[in-house]
Amino acid sequence: MSEISFDDFLAVDIRVGQIIRAEPYPEARKPAIKLWVNFGDALGEKKSSAQITKHYQPEMLVGKKVMAVVNFPPRQIGKFISEVLVLGVPDQDDEVVLLVPDKDAPIGGRMY
Incomplete structure:
Protein backbone atom coordinates (compact mmCIF):
# COMPACT_ATOMS: atom_id res chain seq x y z
CA MET A 1 0.00 0.00 0.00
CA SER A 2 1.39 3.39 -0.95
CA GLU A 3 0.97 6.39 1.31
CA ILE A 4 -0.63 9.67 0.30
CA SER A 5 -0.35 13.07 1.88
CA PHE A 6 -3.14 14.68 3.86
CA ASP A 7 -3.44 17.23 1.04
CA ASP A 8 -4.06 14.35 -1.40
CA PHE A 9 -6.85 13.12 0.87
CA LEU A 10 -8.38 16.60 1.07
CA ALA A 11 -8.46 16.79 -2.73
CA VAL A 12 -11.06 13.98 -2.80
CA ASP A 13 -14.47 15.53 -2.13
CA ILE A 14 -16.68 12.90 -0.47
CA ARG A 15 -20.18 14.01 0.50
CA VAL A 16 -23.46 12.72 1.89
CA GLY A 17 -26.17 12.42 -0.73
CA GLN A 18 -29.73 11.15 -0.64
CA ILE A 19 -31.01 8.91 -3.42
CA ILE A 20 -34.12 10.49 -4.91
CA ARG A 21 -34.62 8.14 -7.87
CA ALA A 22 -33.33 4.68 -8.82
CA GLU A 23 -33.95 2.58 -11.93
CA PRO A 24 -32.64 -0.73 -13.24
CA TYR A 25 -29.94 -0.35 -15.89
CA PRO A 26 -30.25 -3.53 -17.97
CA GLU A 27 -28.21 -2.03 -20.85
CA ALA A 28 -25.07 -1.85 -18.69
CA ARG A 29 -22.31 -4.37 -19.42
CA LYS A 30 -22.46 -5.55 -15.79
CA PRO A 31 -25.76 -5.46 -13.87
CA ALA A 32 -26.23 -1.97 -12.45
CA ILE A 33 -28.74 0.52 -11.09
CA LYS A 34 -29.03 4.12 -12.28
CA LEU A 35 -29.17 6.52 -9.34
CA TRP A 36 -30.12 10.18 -9.02
CA VAL A 37 -28.61 11.58 -5.84
CA ASN A 38 -29.40 14.92 -4.17
CA PHE A 39 -26.40 16.66 -2.60
CA GLY A 40 -28.27 19.76 -1.45
CA ASP A 41 -28.06 23.40 -2.45
CA ALA A 42 -24.32 23.49 -3.17
CA LEU A 43 -24.18 20.61 -5.67
CA GLY A 44 -27.78 19.75 -6.51
CA GLU A 45 -28.75 16.48 -8.16
CA LYS A 46 -26.09 14.19 -9.69
CA LYS A 47 -26.36 10.85 -11.50
CA SER A 48 -24.46 7.64 -10.89
CA SER A 49 -24.40 4.10 -12.24
CA ALA A 50 -23.75 1.59 -9.47
CA GLN A 51 -23.10 -2.16 -9.64
CA ILE A 52 -25.11 -2.90 -6.51
CA GLU A 59 -37.34 0.69 -4.92
CA MET A 60 -35.45 0.09 -1.64
CA LEU A 61 -32.85 2.76 -2.45
CA VAL A 62 -35.06 5.84 -2.71
CA GLY A 63 -34.57 7.96 0.41
CA LYS A 64 -31.33 6.20 1.41
CA LYS A 65 -28.35 8.36 2.31
CA VAL A 66 -25.04 7.36 0.75
CA MET A 67 -21.45 8.59 0.55
CA ALA A 68 -20.08 9.58 -2.85
CA VAL A 69 -17.03 11.15 -4.47
CA VAL A 70 -18.40 14.26 -6.17
CA ASN A 71 -15.31 15.73 -7.85
CA PHE A 72 -14.37 13.08 -10.40
CA PRO A 73 -15.01 14.03 -14.03
CA PRO A 74 -18.23 12.61 -15.54
CA ARG A 75 -17.87 9.14 -17.02
CA GLN A 76 -19.83 7.53 -19.84
CA ILE A 77 -21.33 4.19 -18.72
CA GLY A 78 -23.06 2.85 -21.82
CA LYS A 79 -25.65 5.49 -22.77
CA PHE A 80 -25.69 6.96 -19.24
CA ILE A 81 -23.40 9.69 -17.87
CA SER A 82 -22.24 8.94 -14.33
CA GLU A 83 -21.37 12.19 -12.54
CA VAL A 84 -20.43 10.88 -9.07
CA LEU A 85 -18.98 7.69 -7.62
CA VAL A 86 -21.24 6.21 -4.95
CA LEU A 87 -18.98 4.41 -2.49
CA GLY A 88 -19.18 0.83 -1.29
CA VAL A 89 -17.09 -2.02 0.03
CA PRO A 90 -17.05 -5.69 -0.98
CA ASP A 91 -18.77 -8.29 1.16
CA GLN A 92 -17.44 -11.84 1.60
CA ASP A 93 -18.66 -12.69 -1.94
CA ASP A 94 -17.09 -9.55 -3.46
CA GLU A 95 -20.52 -7.91 -3.91
CA VAL A 96 -20.87 -4.19 -3.16
CA VAL A 97 -22.30 -2.99 0.14
CA LEU A 98 -22.97 0.76 0.19
CA LEU A 99 -21.15 3.09 2.58
CA VAL A 100 -23.74 5.08 4.50
CA PRO A 101 -23.61 7.58 7.36
CA ASP A 102 -24.02 5.81 10.68
CA LYS A 103 -26.13 8.67 12.12
CA ASP A 104 -28.42 11.22 10.51
CA ALA A 105 -26.20 13.63 8.58
CA PRO A 106 -27.28 16.56 6.41
CA ILE A 107 -27.18 16.02 2.66
CA GLY A 108 -24.24 17.74 1.06
CA GLY A 109 -22.14 17.33 4.22
CA ARG A 110 -18.47 16.78 3.40
CA MET A 111 -16.48 13.91 4.86
CA TYR A 112 -13.38 14.95 6.76
Whole structure:
Protein backbone atom coordinates (compact mmCIF):
# COMPACT_ATOMS: atom_id res chain seq x y z
CA MET A 1 0.00 0.00 0.00
CA SER A 2 1.39 3.39 -0.95
CA GLU A 3 0.97 6.39 1.31
CA ILE A 4 -0.63 9.67 0.30
CA SER A 5 -0.35 13.07 1.88
CA PHE A 6 -3.14 14.68 3.86
CA ASP A 7 -3.44 17.23 1.04
CA ASP A 8 -4.06 14.35 -1.40
CA PHE A 9 -6.85 13.12 0.87
CA LEU A 10 -8.38 16.60 1.07
CA ALA A 11 -8.46 16.79 -2.73
CA VAL A 12 -11.06 13.98 -2.80
CA ASP A 13 -14.47 15.53 -2.13
CA ILE A 14 -16.68 12.90 -0.47
CA ARG A 15 -20.18 14.01 0.50
CA VAL A 16 -23.46 12.72 1.89
CA GLY A 17 -26.17 12.42 -0.73
CA GLN A 18 -29.73 11.15 -0.64
CA ILE A 19 -31.01 8.91 -3.42
CA ILE A 20 -34.12 10.49 -4.91
CA ARG A 21 -34.62 8.14 -7.87
CA ALA A 22 -33.33 4.68 -8.82
CA GLU A 23 -33.95 2.58 -11.93
CA PRO A 24 -32.64 -0.73 -13.24
CA TYR A 25 -29.94 -0.35 -15.89
CA PRO A 26 -30.25 -3.53 -17.97
CA GLU A 27 -28.21 -2.03 -20.85
CA ALA A 28 -25.07 -1.85 -18.69
CA ARG A 29 -22.31 -4.37 -19.42
CA LYS A 30 -22.46 -5.55 -15.79
CA PRO A 31 -25.76 -5.46 -13.87
CA ALA A 32 -26.23 -1.97 -12.45
CA ILE A 33 -28.74 0.52 -11.09
CA LYS A 34 -29.03 4.12 -12.28
CA LEU A 35 -29.17 6.52 -9.34
CA TRP A 36 -30.12 10.18 -9.02
CA VAL A 37 -28.61 11.58 -5.84
CA ASN A 38 -29.40 14.92 -4.17
CA PHE A 39 -26.40 16.66 -2.60
CA GLY A 40 -28.27 19.76 -1.45
CA ASP A 41 -28.06 23.40 -2.45
CA ALA A 42 -24.32 23.49 -3.17
CA LEU A 43 -24.18 20.61 -5.67
CA GLY A 44 -27.78 19.75 -6.51
CA GLU A 45 -28.75 16.48 -8.16
CA LYS A 46 -26.09 14.19 -9.69
CA LYS A 47 -26.36 10.85 -11.50
CA SER A 48 -24.46 7.64 -10.89
CA SER A 49 -24.40 4.10 -12.24
CA ALA A 50 -23.75 1.59 -9.47
CA GLN A 51 -23.10 -2.16 -9.64
CA ILE A 52 -25.11 -2.90 -6.51
CA THR A 53 -27.78 -5.29 -7.80
CA LYS A 54 -26.94 -8.24 -5.52
CA HIS A 55 -27.95 -6.46 -2.31
CA TYR A 56 -30.23 -3.66 -3.50
CA GLN A 57 -33.38 -3.21 -5.56
CA PRO A 58 -34.19 0.24 -7.02
CA GLU A 59 -37.34 0.69 -4.92
CA MET A 60 -35.45 0.09 -1.64
CA LEU A 61 -32.85 2.76 -2.45
CA VAL A 62 -35.06 5.84 -2.71
CA GLY A 63 -34.57 7.96 0.41
CA LYS A 64 -31.33 6.20 1.41
CA LYS A 65 -28.35 8.36 2.31
CA VAL A 66 -25.04 7.36 0.75
CA MET A 67 -21.45 8.59 0.55
CA ALA A 68 -20.08 9.58 -2.85
CA VAL A 69 -17.03 11.15 -4.47
CA VAL A 70 -18.40 14.26 -6.17
CA ASN A 71 -15.31 15.73 -7.85
CA PHE A 72 -14.37 13.08 -10.40
CA PRO A 73 -15.01 14.03 -14.03
CA PRO A 74 -18.23 12.61 -15.54
CA ARG A 75 -17.87 9.14 -17.02
CA GLN A 76 -19.83 7.53 -19.84
CA ILE A 77 -21.33 4.19 -18.72
CA GLY A 78 -23.06 2.85 -21.82
CA LYS A 79 -25.65 5.49 -22.77
CA PHE A 80 -25.69 6.96 -19.24
CA ILE A 81 -23.40 9.69 -17.87
CA SER A 82 -22.24 8.94 -14.33
CA GLU A 83 -21.37 12.19 -12.54
CA VAL A 84 -20.43 10.88 -9.07
CA LEU A 85 -18.98 7.69 -7.62
CA VAL A 86 -21.24 6.21 -4.95
CA LEU A 87 -18.98 4.41 -2.49
CA GLY A 88 -19.18 0.83 -1.29
CA VAL A 89 -17.09 -2.02 0.03
CA PRO A 90 -17.05 -5.69 -0.98
CA ASP A 91 -18.77 -8.29 1.16
CA GLN A 92 -17.44 -11.84 1.60
CA ASP A 93 -18.66 -12.69 -1.94
CA ASP A 94 -17.09 -9.55 -3.46
CA GLU A 95 -20.52 -7.91 -3.91
CA VAL A 96 -20.87 -4.19 -3.16
CA VAL A 97 -22.30 -2.99 0.14
CA LEU A 98 -22.97 0.76 0.19
CA LEU A 99 -21.15 3.09 2.58
CA VAL A 100 -23.74 5.08 4.50
CA PRO A 101 -23.61 7.58 7.36
CA ASP A 102 -24.02 5.81 10.68
CA LYS A 103 -26.13 8.67 12.12
CA ASP A 104 -28.42 11.22 10.51
CA ALA A 105 -26.20 13.63 8.58
CA PRO A 106 -27.28 16.56 6.41
CA ILE A 107 -27.18 16.02 2.66
CA GLY A 108 -24.24 17.74 1.06
CA GLY A 109 -22.14 17.33 4.22
CA ARG A 110 -18.47 16.78 3.40
CA MET A 111 -16.48 13.91 4.86
CA TYR A 112 -13.38 14.95 6.76
